[in-house]
Amino acid sequence: MQNHSESKCLNVRWEGRANCLQCAIRKQTLFADLNVQAMEPLLRPIQQYRYPAGKLVYAEGVVAQHVFVVRKGLLKLEETLHDGNLRIVRLVEPGQVAGIEALLDHSHRYDHNATALQAAEVCEIPYVILHRLAEQHPVFFETLMEHWHHQLHAAEQVIVEFSTGTVRERVARALLKLIALAEAAGEQQIHLLGVRDMSALTGVTRESISRVMAEFKRTNMLVKQDDTGISYNRAGLQRFAWQEDII
Amino acid sequence: MQNHSESKCLNVRWEGRANCLQCAIRKQTLFADLNVQAMEPLLRPIQQYRYPAGKLVYAEGVVAQHVFVVRKGLLKLEETLHDGNLRIVRLVEPGQVAGIEALLDHSHRYDHNATALQAAEVCEIPYVILHRLAEQHPVFFETLMEHWHHQLHAAEQVIVEFSTGTVRERVARALLKLIALAEAAGEQQIHLLGVRDMSALTGVTRESISRVMAEFKRTNMLVKQDDTGISYNRAGLQRFAWQEDII
DNA sequence: CGAATCTTTGAATCCTCTCAAGTCTTGTGG
DNA sequence: CCACAAGACTTGAGAGGATTCAAAGATTCG
Incomplete structure (x- = not known):
């Protein structure tokens, strides 16, 4: 059986600039409807990382400067309860984003701890890029709203499926x-x-x-x-x- | 003690056009940052209703043409479980919106049944208005995202506070x-x-x-x-x- | 007033938690 | 490379909590 302790010796691996143009799952993500070729300069700062199971992706309370797109693996977003226990409030699966609250305002802080539940590949997108995209292509807001909506679905799944019944x-x-x-x-x-x-x-x-x-x-x-x-x-x-x- | 059965004899009361200009809670709502005076013609189609406790506001699966702003009272959004029982996935309190998924696309359907938990005053906003506002004032998207975010908070509250512990x-x-x-x-x-x-x-x-x-x-x-x-x-x-x- | 629905309460059962001990795994350092 | 320590997981026994089923009160609305 696998051990997902946060003290794994493996480290987060930086994998350099993301290659959005050849991204296999782009059609499921934020950039599904985007002309990525034309946008290339704007997308240049996007970095790609590989997180082993158990690694923290971002921490609650930190000023939120990036939105994270999960390309592979699985993340959890969790809150600390009054008694120190943890409660997962949603799972973030490939194609979806974590830390979407970074879009809200420039000094907003992350709401949760985000951690890899399974070895994950994640693209780290500065919120500035998404802001600029939205300015230049208002249609992009539709995409953003779909992602907000999916976050709600993920939370509802925790309620209805994982927190109900025996x-x-x-x-x-x-x-x-x-x-x-x-x-x-x-x-x-x-x-x-x-x-x-x-x-x-x-x-x-x-x-x-x-x-x-x-x-x-x-x-x-x-x-x-x-x-x-x-x-x-x-x-x-x-x-x-x-x-x-x-x- | 109060009875909140859906079979209350009281009916939904139509209260005519909303008066956004004099709305006491506008500063907590979607229109907080809006120059309502200038927008008046656009806002004209907004209707106001009063729902007694137990009344359905909108039903799951219906094509979503309105977003509902709660001015007073309390709504629940609920899903039906496989066994026919119900599970509330979030509460919508004054200043917040229900049916925000109406913003997604023109034939999107409501995700839940929305019902008044306590006697509620609700403004019914055609999604078209919000689309137009967003086109004309891109800043409005910030407001919309804050509302998406608040929906997430409400769902997390159901998980962390109401579905955890004894x-x-x-x-x-x-x-x-x-x-x-x-x-x-x-x-x-x-x-x-x-x-x-x-x-x-x-x-x-x-x-x-x-x-x-x-x-x-x-x-x-x-x-x-x-x-x-x-x-x-x-x-x-x-x-x-x-x-x-x-x- | 009466039927329907909701709520309360009881008693028994079953489930889940707590506490505690034991086993297994993993990473570290000799 | 092995031994050890720390942490994670398993298992048991007992207590406590929640559910179930059933029946009796309350409310509400027509």
């Missing part, structure tokens, strides 16, 4: 989410989250998560393959996720 | 929210929500809500005054809300 249902739904993401990325196996993260996502204690995960492994909902990946029984998990009370 | 904590925090809203409106007493709504807000069964509310009344956290209002012990509720484990 522990077994919540965990099953979270696993189905990971499965959907893996399949969208063309992978056959999933990378599980750590117990801590599952707990912060569902609002349930780590021990309870651990027990349900153990049950899922016992009943072959999840099967450990080599040490990198886990294969799964999707139909089985779906039964747990949406408790169809068969009469 | 039933007692969740209910206490929901009551503190109602208290804050009442005080912001200059009222000394609060209007409780129905058990159904508290349940949909917290993700807890109606029976459990009822038990905790009974406990709060027994311990004088809540005291029934006349039959319209309830007074409260804020400090006491805060202790329940943020379980300060006194060592």
Whole structure:
């Protein structure tokens, strides 16, 4: 099983300037409708990074100067509770953005800690670029609003799927989410989250998560393959996720 | 105690054209930074309504042609779960908007059912107006983004405050929210929500809500005054809300 | 006034949390 | 390279909390 502790020895890797022109997922991102070729000079300052699982992308309270586009992997945005525990308020998947509040005003601060849940590739876009794009191409605001909207969807998913029902249902739904993401990325196996993260996502204690995960492994909902990946029984998990009370 | 069933005999009352110029809460809304006087012709189609508690404001799936500004009262946005139960995904308070997804594209549909939780005054703004405003005054996009951002805050509040911790904590925090809203409106007493709504807000069964509310009344956290209002012990509720484990 | 709906309450069950101990993993330093 | 320490995960037992089912009060609206 994988360890997602924040103390991983691997480091954030700088991968140089982003190559938006050849970006494989551009059509799913902020720049979907943009003539990237014409905009090239403006986009030059965009940098690309690779974050190992567990690495902090940005911290709550810091003045927000960048919006982060996830190209690959998965980020979590989380808040610290009064008792020091953490609660994930949304997941940011490939094509979506983190730190969108950087667009609000020039001294706005990030609302959350953003951390890679799985090894992630992220483009770091200075908010200035997005402001300029919006000035020059008002249509770009439509794109921005779609991204705000998607953030809302992500938050609603945390409420409706991951914070509602029994522990077994919540965990099953979270696993189905990971499965959907893996399949969208063309992978056959999933990378599980750590117990801590599952707990912060569902609002349930780590021990309870651990027990349900153990049950899922016992009943072959999840099967450990080599040490990198886990294969799964999707139909089985779906039964747990949406408790169809068969009469 | 109040009944918030959707079958109230009172009806939605049309109150004619909105008078933005003399709107008491304009400075908290979409039009905070606008020269309303100059814009008057454009704003003419804005209508004002009064919804009794329990009335549907708009329905999920309907083509979204209006954004709704809450001037007074409280709205809930809710989703239907697979088992037919409801889950509130955010509260919309005075100054904020509901149905903001109407801005996305001309045939977008509402994401939720929006219902008045407390008697509400609402202005109904055709999305066209907001589009035109944005075209003519690009600064207006900043305002729109602030409103998107506030929607996210409202969703995060549902996650972090109303869907985390014990039933007692969740209910206490929901009551503190109602208290804050009442005080912001200059009222000394609060209007409780129905058990159904508290349940949909917290993700807890109606029976459990009822038990905790009974406990709060027994311990004088809540005291029934006349039959319209309830007074409260804020400090006491805060202790329940943020379980300060006194060592 | 009466039917329908909502709310309250009880009792039993089941689930989840807490606390605690034990196991496994990982990274560090000798 | 191995041993160790720190942290993460697992598992158990018991207590406490939440849900379920059922029935009895309240309210509300026609």
